Amino acid sequence: MFNALVGFLIKHKKAAVIAMVLITLFFLSQIFRIQMYTKFLDLFPQNHPYVQVHEKYAKYFGGAYTATLVLKVKKGTVFNTDTLSKMSRITENVDLIPGVDHFGIYSIASPKVTVLKETPGGFSANPVMKDVPKNKQEMEELKKNVFTREM
Numbered sequence: 001m002f003n004a005l006v007g008f009l010i011k012h013k014k015a016a017v018i019a020m021v022l023i024t025l026f027f028l029s030q031i032f033r034i035q036m037y038t039k040f041l042d043l044f045p046q047n048h049p050y051v052q053v054h055e056k057y058a059k060y061f062g063g064a065y066t067a068t069l070v071l072k073v074k075k076g077t078v079f080n081t082d083t084l085s086k087m088s089r090i091t092e093n094v095d096l097i098p099g100v101d102h103f104g105i106y107s108i109a110s111p112k113v114t115v116l117k118e119t120p121g122g123f124s125a126n127p128v129m130k131d132v133p134k135n136k137q138e139m140e141e142l143k144k145n146v147f148t149r150e151m
């Protein structure tokens with residue numbers, strides 16, 4: 001069998017080389033479509049209670065490595081100096097926790113959360129809240145930044 005295959009390839013050298021080149025070019029063209037990823041959860045037993053709880057709640061909280069913190073006011077809105085000061089302190093302290101993804105912290109007080117505005121020279125992105133508002137005018141500006149519909 002092996003001798004027959006070798007004999008066939010030697011007899012049809014040009015066709016064999018052309019076939020190998022075409023196959024190589026096909027795989028070369030497909031190499032950019034390869035996607036490599038690891039789903040960490042696949043390494044654990046799917047019927048384990050911890051894995052099942054994780055899969056159940058991951059869609060609500062973004063996964064096992066995400067924490068969601070809610071600061072809720074009892075009366076009124078968050079647009080008051082006390083609540084915004086607490087929010088700012090919480091954001092700063094969460095950022096100091098070892099191992100935290102600093103670019104993944106989102107709150108009104110986070111410098112990463114910006115409002116995008118159109119300018120004559122293009123666009124400008126400024127933090128939604130640079131500092132805790134000290135007066136009514138700054139508070140209204142913050143509300144405008146938070147509830148903006150402009151793009």
